[in-house]
Amino acid sequence: MGQKPMSLKDRFKALKNLPRFFVMVWKTNPRIAFLNLMLRLLRSALPISTLYIGKLIINAVVHPRPVGNLHFIFVVVAIGFALAIISDLLNRANGLLDSMLGDLFSNKSSIDLMAHAGTLDLDQFENADFYDKLEKARRQTVNRTQLMSQVFSQIQDIITMASLAAGLIIFNPWLILLLLFAVIPAFLGESHFNERSYSLSNSFTPERRELDYLRYTGASDETAKEIKIFGLSGFFIDRFKYLSDKFYLANLKLSFKRASWGSFFSAIGTIGYYLAYVYIIIKTVDKTIDVGQMTFYSGAFAQLKGLLEGVLNRFSGMADSSLYLQDFFDFFDLKPLIHANEITRPFPNPIKEGFVFDNVGFKYQNSDKWALRNLSFHLRAGEKLALVGENGAGKTTMVKLLSRLYDPTEGRILLDGYDLREYDPAELRKKTGVIFQDFVKFQLTASNNIAVGQIEEKENRPKIEDSALQSLANTVIDKLPQGYDQMIGRRFANGVDLSGGEWQKIALGRAYMRDAQLLILDEPTAALDARAEHDVFLRFAELTKGKTAVLISHRFSTVRMADRILVIENGKMQEIGSHEELLAQNGRYAELFSLQAEGYK
Numbered sequence: 207m208g209q210k211p212m213s214l215k216d217r218f219k220a221l222k223n224l225p226r227f228f229v230m231v232w233k234t235n236p237r238i239a240f241l242n243l244m245l246r247l248l249r250s251a252l253p254i255s256t257l258y259i260g261k262l263i264i265n266a267v268v269h270p271r272p273v274g275n276l277h278f279i280f281v282v283v284a285i286g287f288a289l290a291i292i293s294d295l296l297n298r299a300n301g302l303l304d305s306m307l308g309d310l311f312s313n314k315s316s317i318d319l320m321a322h323a324g325t326l327d328l329d330q331f332e333n334a335d336f337y338d339k340l341e342k343a344r345r346q347t348v349n350r351t352q353l354m355s356q357v358f359s360q361i362q363d364i365i366t367m368a369s370l371a372a373g374l375i376i377f378n379p380w381l382i383l384l385l386l387f388a389v390i391p392a393f394l395g396e397s398h399f400n401e402r403s404y405s406l407s408n409s410f411t412p413e414r415r416e417l418d419y420l421r422y423t424g425a426s427d428e429t430a431k432e433i434k435i436f437g438l439s440g441f442f443i444d445r446f447k448y449l450s451d452k453f454y455l456a457n458l459k460l461s462f463k464r465a466s467w468g469s470f471f472s473a474i475g476t477i478g479y480y481l482a483y484v485y486i487i488i489k490t491v492d493k494t495i496d497v498g499q500m501t502f503y504s505g506a507f508a509q510l511k512g513l514l515e516g517v518l519n520r521f522s523g524m525a526d527s528s529l530y531l532q533d534f535f536d537f538f539d540l541k542p543l544i545h546a547n548e549i550t551r552p553f554p555n556p557i558k559e560g561f562v563f564d565n566v567g568f569k570y571q572n573s574d575k576w577a578l579r580n581l582s583f584h585l586r587a588g589e590k591l592a593l594v595g596e597n598g599a600g601k602t603t604m605v606k607l608l609s610r611l612y613d614p615t616e617g618r619i620l621l622d623g624y625d626l627r628e629y630d631p632a633e634l635r636k637k638t639g640v641i642f643q644d645f646v647k648f649q650l651t652a653s654n655n656i657a658v659g660q661i662e663e664k665e666n667r668p669k670i671e672d673s674a675l676q677s678l679a680n681t682v683i684d685k686l687p688q689g690y691d692q693m694i695g696r697r698f699a700n701g702v703d704l705s706g707g708e709w710q711k712i713a714l715g716r717a718y719m720r721d722a723q724l725l726i727l728d729e730p731t732a733a734l735d736a737r738a739e740h741d742v743f744l745r746f747a748e749l750t751k752g753k754t755a756v757l758i759s760h761r762f763s764t765v766r767m768a769d770r771i772l773v774i775e776n777g778k779m780q781e782i783g784s785h786e787e788l789l790a791q792n793g794r795y796a797e798l799f800s801l802q803a804e805g806y807k
Contacts, residue, residue, distance in 0.1 A: 250365035265498030343537035592768035639722035649695035659716030677714035
């Protein structure tokens with residue numbers, strides 16, 4: 207689980223992410239970003255101006271002039287008062303602008319992350335390394351907004367430091383070296399521990415994902431039944447405690463070392479400051495400088511020390527944030543393998559010849575086992591094809607290839623004689639209506655739950671109601687207190703939960719929202735009783751006349767309604783033909799059919 211610590215050189219290299227980050231910040235809202243920067247430039251001139259005003263006031267009090275001294279003091283005090291008010295207003299204005307820009311950036315980067323995730327391939331989402339990158343990127347949409355304020359503050363403080371350092375160099379250049387001696391060790395210490403903190407946090411990413419999963423699974427309406435029935439609460443608690451304690455102890459050890467070394471380096475900084483302070487006092491006592499100058503120089507040194515510590519620590523924080531930014535950009539640099547070519551073939555309307563699987567094979571990532579192999583058959587235009595096979599035979603993988611959620615590892619799939627890769631995948635999916643066995647139970651209104659089948663039609667109530675009628679979802683929705691406007695699911699207030707069969711009717715409605723030429727039902731009626739499933743498929747058969755359709759079901763009373771049946775076993779095609787033809791062959795299909803028929807006797 208350990209990770210090699212990153213060197214100071216690596217941390218400097220991480221700063222290369224800042225320009226790309228600030229392009230994103232600037233694009234979020236150029237006006238707010240520009241105004242924020244300008245106000246900070248104004249603030250950078252205030253500290254030395256305030257110190258100089260203090261010098262004038264002290265000298266005017268200690269060395270009064272014969273005439274008009276009181277008037278001069280009041281004028282200078284009024285200027286100092288005005289500077290204090292302006293400083294406070296500018297500080298609050300910057301805080302407001304930081305907050306506004308930070309919120310806007312967080313929202314925009316979250317939207318960009320969701321949009322980019324929507325372009326990636328399905329098999330990327332099925333990879334653990336991908337989920338680590340996604341989890342890291344998600345955290346950056348919120349946690350990195352402070353980086354914007356850090357860099358703006360850095361620019362402001364460096365300009366202020368330049369003005370203060372100029373005054374000290376004129377007085378005595380050696381004070382600058384003493385200042386560096388006071389501050390640099392603490393900076394190196396903070397840099398080291400920031401790097402260790404990053405490495406620790408990064409190495410625990412898989413464990414943090416597991417902690418989130420355990421936290422949710424251990425207290426969720428979706429898992430409550432199994433947790434209680436099987437007495438799993440203690441198991442999940444023990445696992446959560448083990449992982450959380452493991453991270454806590456590792457973090458505690460690092461925090462203890464950080465606090466110990468931090469105290470030591472802080473003491474060095476304090477010694478350096480008081481050495482400079484003593485030197486300035488000696489110069490005042492021997493009349494080399496006056497009391498006003500002593501106040502100015504000691505104040506300048508103290509502020510410069512504080513600013514330099516802040517700049518160096520902030521630099522360390524910025525380098526730390528830049529390391530995390532790399533995680534953010536790593537996710538955005540992921541590219542989908544399935545994408546539209548520069549020149550794409552228009553989707554046929556209507557489909558004339560159908561789909562041809564030409565020696566298709568497919569392997570999942572990081573797997574040596576073929577999910578499908580040597581698969582060759584012709585799905586004719588307008589044909590109803592049923593897929594039959596045991597769980598894990600490759601049926602769902604096949605329909606994912608058909609809708610181009612995956613590309614074949616070997617072989618090819620043709621549509622009307624052309625490779626599926628020649629078509630725009632987005633257009634292909636628009637013309638394909640798919641309801642998977644593990645469909646999503648969206649915590650949305652009943653209307654929107656159906657409209658997700660073609661979300662651009664979410665305001666088209668007549669079409670939504672017609673789709674509900676076709677899928678029998680209307681029999682569920684008509685019983686809801688608020689009908690189509692009823693929130694479904696228990697996650698939000700006033701939500702109403704549904705049974706498995708009711709959810710499936712809602713999900714089926716999504717398939718009918720699309721003007722699809724290819725309809726695929728991947729066991730979406732598993733929670734329905736045999737009669738209800740039979741009614742659904744009868745209606746499905748009527749509504750898909752003239753369209754190509756694929757259905758997967760374990761009930762042979764439903765399967766026999768298809769024009770042809772394809773039997774898959776261990777990823778390979780065993781048989782294909784009509785119900786009568788396959789029974790006559792007395793092969794695998796006939797065996798499975800007889801076994802199921804026995805169960806009903």
